[in-house]
Amino acid sequence: MQNAKPEFPFQPIAEYRAYKGAIDAAMLRVCESGNYILGPECVAFEKEFAAWIGSENAVGVANGTDALVLALRALGIGAGDTVLTVSHTAVATVAAIELTGAEPLLVDIEPATFTLDPQKLADTIRANPQRRFKAVIPVHLYGQPADMPAILAIAQQHGLRVIEDCAQCHGATLGGKITGTFGDAATFSFYPTKNLGAIGDGGAVVTQDATLAARIRELRQYGWKSRYISDTTGMNSRLDELQAAILRVKLPHLRADNQRRHDIAALYGKHAANAAITLPPVRAGAEHVYHQYVVRSPQRDALMAALKLQGVPSAIHYPQPVHTQPAYLGRIVHGAGGLGESERACREVLSLPMHPQLTDDAALFAAEKISRWQP
Ligand SMILES: *Cc1c(COP(=O)(O)O)cnc(C)c1O
Numbered sequence: 017m018q019n020a021k022p023e024f025p026f027q028p029i030a031e032y033r034a035y036k037g038a039i040d041a042a043m044l045r046v047c048e049s050g051n052y053i054l055g056p057e058c059v060a061f062e063k064e065f066a067a068w069i070g071s072e073n074a075v076g077v078a079n080g081t082d083a084l085v086l087a088l089r090a091l092g093i094g095a096g097d098t099v100l101t102v103s104h105t106a107v108a109t110v111a112a113i114e115l116t117g118a119e120p121l122l123v124d125i126e127p128a129t130f131t132l133d134p135q136k137l138a139d140t141i142r143a144n145p146q147r148r149f150k151a152v153i154p155v156h157l158y159g160q161p162a163d164m165p166a167i168l169a170i171a172q173q174h175g176l177r178v179i180e181d182c183a184q185c186h187g188a189t190l191g192g193k194i195t196g197t198f199g200d201a202a203t204f205s206f207y208p209t210k211n212l213g214a215i216g217d218g219g220a221v222v223t224q225d226a227t228l229a230a231r232i233r234e235l236r237q238y239g240w241k242s243r244y245i246s247d248t249t250g251m252n253s254r255l256d257e258l259q260a261a262i263l264r265v266k267l268p269h270l271r272a273d274n275q276r277r278h279d280i281a282a283l284y285g286k287h288a289a290n291a292a293i294t295l296p297p298v299r300a301g302a303e304h305v306y307h308q309y310v311v312r313s314p315q316r317d318a319l320m321a322a323l324k325l326q327g328v329p330s331a332i333h334y335p336q337p338v339h340t341q342p343a344y345l346g347r348i349v350h351g352a353g354g355l356g357e358s359e360r361a362c363r364e365v366l367s368l369p370m371h372p373q374l375t376d377d378a379a380l381f382a383a384e385k386i387s388r389w390q391p
Pocket of ligand 1: 218
């Protein structure tokens with residue numbers, strides 16, 4: 017079969033071009049309105065996003081890292097507290113915990129799903145009776161839901177708050193329930209490459225708890241309850257009107273965009289089979305939204321180089337677990353059983369081209385190269 021190398025467009029610009037007319041009009045509307053911060057676009061987006069998730073409240077904030085900081089702070093978590101999460105995640109998850117003054121404790125992952133291992137979570141809590149554990153942050157990494165029923169049961173048993181890091185899972189479900197509605201709060205990022213992405217930074221905290229939402233609204237704007245009067249010590253973390261207006265253009269397409277990711281994943285599943293490569297399994301009862309399509313191989317670096325030679329771009333999410341990165345090395349507490357699976361994942365994972373504007377031709381081209389690769 018002769019196939020000329022297809023294009024692998026850079027996602028953010030491809031996505032802008034797909035919705036260019038509506039995005040340009042929305043941006044112009046904001047510019048002409050003279051209302052640039054916490055105006056009607058943000059209010060409308062918060063309503064629309066909360067409805068899309070099926071939650072009571074969404075609070076727009078500046079980015080996904082701040083969303084985690086604000087959720088933790090609003091839950092009263094800070095210095096002297098310990099928050100459990102994973103080491104195989106975007107560094108932001110761990111950085112946010114430290115920004116509140118709390119201490120992160122990193123637990124290993126299930127190798128098949130790359131998400132928090134509930135058994136190791138329970139073992140870690142049992143092994144550290146002296147610690148003030150306040151919360152757990154499961155990360156639905158790559159768009160795959162973590163094992164929420166097991167995690168919620170452990171959290172309930174130990175009085176832990178649950179904050180879902182939904183930066184990569186907009187729309188993913190487990191047992192028919194959408195991620196972002198399992199815990200006390202859920203945090204989203206709208207960084208340009210996420211399943212729902214702005215043209216700049218953006219984020220949101222989603223919660224069923226109106227009191228918690230109100231506290232986050234205060235904290236995101238200097239702790240103001242009313243203008244110029246700080247009730248508590250807050251910060252500045254607002255979703256601006258331009259980003260909110262752009263997100264409002266894209267939100268109605270999110271379901272179809274996720275479906276497109278799903279179709280590309282199905283195409284990889286069918287055409288990229290190779291005994292030397294593990295394709296990503298989906299958790300029973302879950303709907304994966306493929307923020308990334310991540311395969312694994314012990315010869316990952318050779319695979320990546322071979323694909324690059326043949327014109328297939330790929331990426332590594334993430335090359336190092338958080339606990340081995342220079343800023344964290346030697347000072348992060350590890351969960352029971354260590355972090356061996358997190359370290360192995362970072363050596364073996366490879367993200368294949370995956371986004372809604374990727375064509376079938378491009379995905380098939382990539383799949384064929386993968387299926388024919390010999391280590
Ligand atoms: C992107 C991301 C974040 C941080 O979001 P920002 O908007 O970049 O601050 C947090 N957690 C995970 C898992 C992410 O992928």
